[in-house]
Amino acid sequence: MVDFSRLAYVDIETTGTKPTRDQITEIAIVQTLNGKIIDKWQSLVCPNTFIPTMIQQLTGITPDMVIDVPTIDKIIPVIIEKLADHVLVAHNARFDVSFLRNAFKQNNIEFKYPVVCTVKLSREMYPTFKRHNLDSIIKRFGLTCESRHRAMDDAAILPEIVARMKSDFNQQKVLQAMASQQKLSSVPPHINPDIFSTMPNEPGVYLFYGETGNLLYVGKSVQIRARVMSHFSSDHSHDREMRMAQQVHDIEWIITAGEFSALVLESELVKSRAPLFNRQLRKQKSLFTIYWDNSLDKTVAQPSVIDINTLNTQSKKSSLKNTYGLFKNRRTATETLRKLKDENQLCGIQLGLEKGKGPCFSYQLKKCKGICCGKETTIAYQIRMQQALAPIKIKGWPYQGTIGIKEYNEQSDISCIHIISHWLYLGKVNNESELVDFNFDVTAKLDQDFYKICISQLQKSHRFINLANLNQ
Structure with a gap:
């Protein structure tokens, strides 16, 4: 049972938005007991890195201000003391907690405290309001925060916001809302946690949407709800997950017949709708392969880079047997040939990477065994070529037909x-x-x-x- 009588309101300022790369520059903690402030503490933090000009303009924290102040590892013992036996409260707590958790992790200390997010609290208490960022709430309640984006002022305004909620409703309802967050503490601030009560734990795909309805991400799983929750519970250690979680406002899902169906549907949706955060599975205009007729003849056939879809793979069932690798463009395929040449002492002329007759350039550097100038037999070279290409060979279709x-x-x-x-x-x-x-x-x-x-x-x-x- 979480005791909400002791709250520690926390705010941090940082050099950026990525918790695994950027650093904390300031932290403030305001402790309350039964709603009354009992302690305020604030400290600048030396980030040991450059503070971007845009961040300096936003926070007012300059490099000169953090030269002679403690680094985060020196401050962590104080933070632990201030958070002991308290519930951590922050606005958009996912951001602050992610930075603190990473700072603790770098110092081999576990970060484990109950957390309340005042963005989620505002959403639950005032569901008719569209915006729940700190500026919007301050304006709506008629509050004053003199130095926005400085840790102490931003932290100190939060007890006033919670007090206003208790006034508008009652203390018991606010405490119940705080308690409900502990059950789904990892849910992003803009997502209604009730959505997870109807989300299935079956095979299928899920779609994350941004504030304007733009598609952010498409994923798949054999257990949709468990996979979606894992995105949010692990975001403190992945910058991409963190950025995505901050932007998610809605989630949809499509149940499928099984895992294979989910994989196919995910691929189709990513290609057709190009979600912002999907790097893989993007639609490709062409697909290239290295084609080489490896018949052990008296002459060595030269490999060529071709569009694989020029091969009729349905009517010519054996057409893929001479294909090696799948590449998004000709350049990548050619670079692969060049790499194989260097690693296996193959001939640049025979690979089509050089023009001319006689010894290739690699032979002159003693990096070719001499097929180009009669120093190596055709059969020996072809066998070595087969061995070099074998790891990227496209597998043959293992069935008689469809x-x-x-x-x-x-x-x-x-x-x-x-x-x-x-x-x-x-x-x-x-x-x-x-x-x-x-x-x-x-x-x-x-x-x-x-x-x-x-x-x-x-x-x-x-x-x-x-x-x-x-x-x-």
């Missing part, structure tokens, strides 16, 4: 059959009866992300259906 991956989510009674042929995603149906009238996507192209999904998922215990006899 297959279906069947999934069923018993909890939500959702079924799905995904139709795949030679790493191409041809579409999906809800059940086997729909296969009769299924129209294949004849425009399907090889997709790097779907290829990776298949490679990982085909090793799992999915239910497979042989669809080799389907008309295509």
